Amino acid sequence: MKKITTRLIALEEHLQGLLAEIELLKMEAYALEAENQRLRAQRANVTPEEMNRVEDNARMLQGEGYDNLARLYQEGFHICHVHFGQPRTGEECLFCMTFLHKE
Numbered sequence: 001m002k003k004i005t006t007r008l009i010a011l012e013e014h015l016q017g018l019l020a021e022i023e024l025l026k027m028e029a030y031a032l033e034a035e036n037q038r039l040r041a042q043r044a045n046v047t048p049e050e051m052n053r054v055e056d057n058a059r060m061l062q063g064e065g066y067d068n069l070a071r072l073y074q075e076g077f078h079i080c081h082v083h084f085g086q087p088r089t090g091e092e093c094l095f096c097m098t099f100l101h102k103e
Contacts, residue, residue, distance in 0.1 A: 069099075069100075070100060073088075073096055073100060076088050076090075078093055078095075078096055079096050079099060079100070080093055080095030080096045080098075080099055081095070082095050083095070
């Protein structure tokens with residue numbers, strides 16, 4: 001008999017632990033939903049002009065980034081993910097060239 005009671009107590013403690021974890025997850029979900037709602041409202045208030053300005057800035061920064069990488073490659077450094085930042089040994093790197101010439 002004691003064995004069953006001990007098992008029931010252990011099961012009850014386990015269930016209480018699971019319920020506490022569910023409560024924490026539920027609170028996290030509430031916080032994430034509130035943040036999502038706030039971000040949606042914030043995004044809805046962005047005017048098309050502001051969105052165009054942000055997109056133009058992003059394109060400009062991407063262009064500058066590409067130009068900087070091309071300059072680094074010309075200065076003799078790898079820009080590929082395989083050997084990024086390491087000095088090149090003088091010969092062309094297929095990975096870097098692929099990166100530089102992708103559309």
